[in-house]
Amino acid sequence: MAYRIQMVVDAYDPHAQAEWWAETLGWAVEPSNEDFIRQMIAEGYATEEETTIRNGVLVWASAQAIAPEEELGSRDRRRILFQAVPEAKTAKNRVHWDVRLDGDDKDAVRAKLEARGATFLWEAAEGPHSWYTMSDPEGNEFCIS
Template identity: 80%
Template sequence: MAYRFQVVVDSRDPHAQADWWAETLGWKVEPSDEDFIRSMIAQGHATEAETTVHNGVLVWASAQAICPPDQVGRRDRQRFLFQSVPEGKTVKNRVHWDVRLEGDDKDEVRSRLEARGATFLWEGHEGPHSWYTMADPEGNEFCLS
């Protein structure tokens, strides 16, 4: 049996991270079900303190997910879930993701991402292949290749 999975990223601000990564990857922030959230509060299963308003929409405060635009709402979608944690990042990631640029100019993409809060860390090479290792606004490493 093959299992599905999602990548979960600990974040200080899951909504800002979801917005940043959705824009970076050309993905979509998964829509909030405001009626469901309100019904959970009304039934006593959640409190208003567990919610926030982000970009004018009622959302769960502790997490936000993104997925490819053609997969929104599908059960089998690819997914990053950004979840709130109290501590900031303190050490190098043991796992990172590679953003494959599919022909886009690596230097141009690097400049755009730096203008949006990413940090260039180093350039790597292996044979004829090269990549940039970057950090997102919360310091999570990723590569551009």
């Protein structure tokens, strides 16, 4: 049996991270269901303190997910969930992802990412394949190749 998975990333600011990664990957921030959130508050399953307003929309404060836009609403969508944690990142990631550029110029993409808050860490190569290791605005490592 095959299982579906989602990646979950700890984040100090899950909404900012979700927006940054959605733009980076060409994905979309999953839309909020404000009626559902209000219903959960009205029925006592959540509190107002567990919500916030982001870009004029009522959202859960503790998490935000992204997915490819064409997969939004699909149960089988690829999904990355950013969840709030109180502490900043302090050590190297044990897992990271590689962003495959599919022919886009690696130096141009690096410059765009740096302009948006990413940090270049190092360049590496194995045989004819080379990549840049970078970190996102919260310090999570990822590679572009």
